[in-house]
Amino acid sequence: MCSREAHARSIAPIIPLLAKELREVTAGRALWTMLLLVCPLVGYSFVQAVSLYSESSAAALQSPVLARSLSPLDGILVPTFGSFYVAVTLLFPFVAIRALGQEKESGALRLLVQLPYRPSTLIAAKFCAVLAAWMMVSIPALSALAIWAILGGHLAASETLNLLFGHLLYGLLAGVIGLLAAVLSDNSATAAIIAFAVTIGSWVLDFTLAGRSGLAAWLAQLSLTQALRPFEQGLLSAGLVLGIITVIGGLAALTVVWLPPGTPARTKMIRTVSCVIAIAVALAGAAQIRSSADVSEDRRNSFSAADEHLLATLRHPLVIKVNLAAEDPRYIDLRRNVLAKLERATPDLTVLLVSERPNVANSSDAYGQIEYLYGDQSDVSRSTSPREILPLIYALAGAEPPASSVGEEYPGYPLVVSADATLLWFFGGLPLLIVLAWRQVRRLPPDKGPLDH
Incomplete structure (x- = not known):
């Protein structure tokens, strides 16, 4: 019987499960509400960033030295995605909780784990749904990048993609925290409190322990804010990327451990300790990796x-x-x-x-x-x-200093432009499209998922 069950789990179709999870996420109000809230938040930050950038550019147009200090990464991308970061930190865990919390409250989770799917497959499908949700909530920030390009602004491919990659990793980290909180809690409200405590607690660590030495410095590195700073500086660190992926995978493994309702608590605790030890060892190994790449266009992280x-x-x-x-x-x-x-x-x-x-x-x-x-x-x-x-x-x-290189200076990209008109897009056009898409999704007939077979 065990071999038959294992064989059934290995051949169970994954497409219906993925369709069900995507349907669950997009049918909930949490995703669409977050999208509506992100629009004005990102839009206002973008317009303010363009305004300040234009003021600095007006003076820089008369001085090449001042122009070299004008980088769209610092002036436009980081402020715009900074507001997106706040929204993801405070709101995105609630979207992830929706992918699991409702099933746990309604009792559907007990039926779901009896289907011929491994717990790891179930969590992987929910993780894919969280990834799709992050891609949707990033639409306002991505539209800001498109508007900046349309206005004539400069975007360096390497530093822009690096920043997007960093925010993707951060979004997945916030999402898996929500999934773990949902599986550890009896209801969505408790899960929301746990996720909120983790995210706000990381801010407290960052504010109170930043700049300290010893144990305090190590604890400060646990802050979620620290994960984004190298990406915002145009640095792609192999150790940091591996560390974030390790934490995401470790938290996902803990979610798999605590998912089955009928597993004894003692067994779950033993597996949890094993996962935590594995995460700690992997993080210690990742911390030893010093390899990194300076992808900033102005080479701010490198010498000549x-x-x-x-x-x-x-x-x-x-x-x-x-x-x-x-x-x-x-x-x-x-x-x-x-x-x-x-x-x-x-x-x-x-x-x-x-x-x-x-x-x-x-x-x-x-x-x-x-x-x-x-x-x-x-x-x-x-x-x-x-x-x-x-x-x-x-x-x-005993070496001779190299001669100064000619032509390596960062030229800077001053641009005097107004983005005030784009507020109509962020406060009107894009929210309207989101509401129409939300209504269209609600009208769609429910898909026939795994629970219907």
Whole structure:
């Protein structure tokens, strides 16, 4: 009997199950309500971003130096998708909860798990429905990108796709949190409270522990906000992507563990502990991956091509001892402008944070010093600027600094334009189309799903 059941589960058609899940998600009010709320939120953010960008461009048109600081990634894309991020954080888990919570409340879940589908297949189908829901709620933000292009704005393919990829991963993460909350709760209201507590709790971690060192710094990395920041800076980090995918897969596995209603609680707890340990080990491995790609058009995360080529030829380990506190603004500047770039360009780099603050008993002037050791050579500096640090490193390595490259400067893309008229689209046209599509979906006859066979 077990072999027959396993065989039936292996050949059960997946298309009817997917159709049922898509129908469940699109038939609910949560998805369409979120779409209607996202329209004005994204639209207002987009118009304000274009207005501020145009004001900066008016002055930059007269000065090429000012123009180089105008990037559509910072001026348009990040602010526009920032409002989309807020909506996904606060509202999208409710859409995901709808994919599972209603079945659990009505008792349909007990019938669903008796069908010839593995629990993992059921969760995979619901996950696909969550993915489709995210693609739908991203329509207002994607339309903002199209409008910006129509207005004559510049969009770099690499940094734009990287930002979209980051928001996709974040949306799937928020969605799987909703699914897990739904399977752990007896009703949708409790699931919503759990999901809301997780998302708001991540903000609290980010606000209270950002810039700290030690255990506080590790806890701050658990914030959901931290997952998007590298993508907003035009950086594609392999370790971060692998870490997010690990968390998504781990939470989905926990959802599979807690899905079957008749499984003993002891068995579920043992499997849960195993999943948590596996997630922790995978995250620890992902944290060791330093490989990343700078996909920003202005190469903000990298040194010049000549500098990176020379740094890649360093044969000995480079050790940097930083005598600054982690929350010191000088260390933050050093980390952003020098250390993060060196980690990507130097074969063997070790950064040691000493942070010996001077006190009354010890009035040492060592605080603020940064020591560089390369082979048997060493030097000390207090600068956080790459213009002073890179020549110092080259001198320690006995290398000649490369000549400055001509034509590598980012030109910038100033554009003076008004987007006020597009408010009619975000506040009128697009919501009207959404309402019409919602009514059309409600009129469709219910599909014959797996429960009807």
